[in-house]
Amino acid sequence: MAWFALVVAGLLEVVWASALKHTDGFTRLWPSVLAIATATLSFVLLAWAMKSLPVGTSYAIWVGIGAVGVVLAGVVTMQEGISAARLFFLALIVSGIIGLRLVED
Template identity: 50%
Template structure:
């Protein structure tokens, strides 16, 4: 269950990062509200998951999911440029997240 919460928290991390961009420096109300709500949810889930998962692995997975998902959504929603190097780098992040999960026997939590 901790891994499921951690993965969802990583997804919420992407949500708050994207909301921060959409808030335009906290000048737009609803993206700013979404930022706060998603940030609290993301940190709360990470905190809960850390009760039973090792911090190095859990934090790496959380950041990796958030970073990769943020980059993919930014390409689609904010029309950020995409390149072969960017795609390869995203694949490496995902591979790192999978490797961290496997290194800790994550499927058994």
């Protein structure tokens, strides 16, 4: 269950980090509410997952899911560019996430 909570926390990180773009410095109400609410839930789930998972592994996987997810969200919803180099480095992040999961104690 901790792994599920960690993955959901990472996906919520994608939501709140993407929503930050639309807050205009927290001057727009609903994007700001979305960013704060999902950030809070993401942190709560991360903290809960860390009760039974190693802190380093948990944090790295949470950040990795968020980083890859935000880049992909930017490409899909905000027309940010994608290149072979960006894909390569995203693949390295995903490889690191998988590797950490495989060697997790």
